[in-house]
Amino acid sequence: MTISIIKIGGNVIDFPEKLDEFLSILSKFPGKKILVHGGGILASKFGEKIGIIPNMVDGRRITDKETLDLVTMVYAGLINKQIVAKLQSLKQNALGLTGADGNLIRSEKRPVKTIDYGFVGDVKEVNVDLIEKLLFQDILPVICPITHDKKGQLLNTNADTIASDLATNLAKKFKVNLYFCFAKAGVLIDEHNDNTIIPMINEEIYAELKKENVIHSGMIPKLDNAFAALEKGVNFVWIGKAENLLLAAKGKLSGTTIEKQKYDLY
Amino acid sequence: MTISIIKIGGNVIDFPEKLDEFLSILSKFPGKKILVHGGGILASKFGEKIGIIPNMVDGRRITDKETLDLVTMVYAGLINKQIVAKLQSLKQNALGLTGADGNLIRSEKRPVKTIDYGFVGDVKEVNVDLIEKLLFQDILPVICPITHDKKGQLLNTNADTIASDLATNLAKKFKVNLYFCFAKAGVLIDEHNDNTIIPMINEEIYAELKKENVIHSGMIPKLDNAFAALEKGVNFVWIGKAENLLLAAKGKLSGTTIEKQKYDLY
Numbered sequence A, B: 001m002t003i004s005i006i007k008i009g010g011n012v013i014d015f016p017e018k019l020d021e022f023l024s025i026l027s028k029f030p031g032k033k034i035l036v037h038g039g040g041i042l043a044s045k046f047g048e049k050i051g052i053i054p055n056m057v058d059g060r061r062i063t064d065k066e067t068l069d070l071v072t073m074v075y076a077g078l079i080n081k082q083i084v085a086k087l088q089s090l091k092q093n094a095l096g097l098t099g100a101d102g103n104l105i106r107s108e109k110r111p112v113k114t115i116d117y118g119f120v121g122d123v124k125e126v127n128v129d130l131i132e133k134l135l136f137q138d139i140l141p142v143i144c145p146i147t148h149d150k151k152g153q154l155l156n157t158n159a160d161t162i163a164s165d166l167a168t169n170l171a172k173k174f175k176v177n178l179y180f181c182f183a184k185a186g187v188l189i190d191e192h193n194d195n196t197i198i199p200m201i202n203e204e205i206y207a208e209l210k211k212e213n214v215i216h217s218g219m220i221p222k223l224d225n226a227f228a229a230l231e232k233g234v235n236f237v238w239i240g241k242a243e244n245l246l247l248a249a250k251g252k253l254s255g256t257t258i259e260k261q262k263y264d265l266y
Helices: A016-028 A042-049 A065-089 A128-136 A159-170 A203-211 A219-231 A242-249 B016-028 B042-049 B065-089 B128-136 B159-170 B203-211 B219-231 B242-249
Strands: A002-008 A032-037 A094-097 A105-109 A121-126 A140-143 A146-148 A154-156 A175-181 A236-240 A256-258 B002-008 B032-037 B094-097 B105-109 B121-126 B140-143 B146-148 B154-156 B175-181 B236-240 B256-258
Touching: A002 A159, A002 A242, A016 A065, A016 A242, A032 A065, A032 A128, A032 A159, A042 A065, A065 A094, A065 A140, A065 A146, A065 A154, A065 B065, A065 B146, A065 B154, A105 A159, A121 A146, A121 A159, A128 A140, A128 A159, A146 B065, A154 B065, A159 A175, A159 A219, A175 A219, A175 A242, A203 A219, A219 A236, A219 A256, A236 A242, B002 B159, B002 B242, B016 B065, B016 B242, B032 B065, B032 B128, B032 B159, B042 B065, B065 B094, B065 B140, B065 B146, B065 B154, B105 B159, B121 B146, B121 B159, B128 B140, B128 B159, B159 B175, B159 B219, B175 B219, B175 B242, B203 B219, B219 B236, B219 B256, B236 B242
Parallel strands: A002 A032, A002 A175, A032 A140, A094 A140, A105 A146, A175 A236, B002 B032, B002 B175, B032 B140, B094 B140, B105 B146, B175 B236
Antiparallel strands: A105 A121, A146 A154, A236 A256, B105 B121, B146 B154, B236 B256
């Protein structure tokens, strides 16, 4: 059995028409699938209304008590349930989950070193059994980036991390493909030109590209994470635009596929 | 198999210590169980902060688009997930659900007659199969009063109604007891005195009590609903204080138990 894990973020969620288009594509996406969604700008918008100013360090939100309540409301409540209801209308048996639900994802509050991230959780354990049971009931899990420490505390976790950790844990038992929907069409040679997609990257190509300084620095952590997932048994990682997801599912050229080195070529 | 459905509302949810006490009691409550929770004052509080003024008619909230988003955030997000995380810390495998999740509860937007209730849904269908599968996985479903119309629209539904409709639908297959946690100790002869509980009401006693004008008018709809649930096969309905729930589970005197007429007495 192949499981596809698809992650969307603000570049889809923040635009109602784009989200609708994506959900329609997702409903046609073949096989067993899991959706992981981030939060987008909605949390910041509601936060402003109630006087919470987003506090970001290195692109990560510092999560104080009020911010945690806010993201729990917006991610687990508003966004998650609107996505689930829409998918239900598309005859997809979606079921929304945080990491607390069914103890899906246990995390630990990040220790304070130089920065106190507040109520931010680093993933420690994924309940593969629950996901497996849901998938076998033809349920489409819709997972938002709120986890818990099993001691009663909800925690805010990065959605990319959740997608990767789900993938590597499920990869112990299943063939898993991981799709990151992205603002750009894939990994680009010229980051301002969607026509310069690198269609496939393996370890060898990646080493070359880094050596020649071709890859935009912002992509390097994403690619490093992708290779880390492959190391842990994920079949492939895809990075591209949400609207090209069906092409990707059909194995057609679209976005960038990151694969393990094919040693047999040597 | 006996299933206990327990409903809590604002008189528990609005007080953190009471909610903690209740969840600890719930974790000791024997057998298969389902928690249904309402919203309490939190939604109104957040609504005030973002400039939404609660609009109530006959004790029911009029649900415009902004209010629907608000209750989806507060009920399905904040309250539901805090309860789930707390139950997980008490070794209860809780999983939070709206009616949209797994198509648990399909409702229809209430038709406009004299009052336009807005995005309020009347329950049409309950997915007994999903509940059954979750209970057999030793999952404790935690259900909030948001439903959907299966056409992509979330709807706001009364939590008492959800508890009753779950009970009557599950009663077709299982023995179901329905517990309403209430501000008062039960159905009282003197509504200001918790020591005047009527321990048991059946149809015969109910007819007498109504004839003698003993029952406070506010209780009559609750009792009518309880008898309607019994008519549809629910084993018994209990009304009492959350803190007496364990006594009730042990069959000890506490609150008011509403039972069907025992015709064999005649």
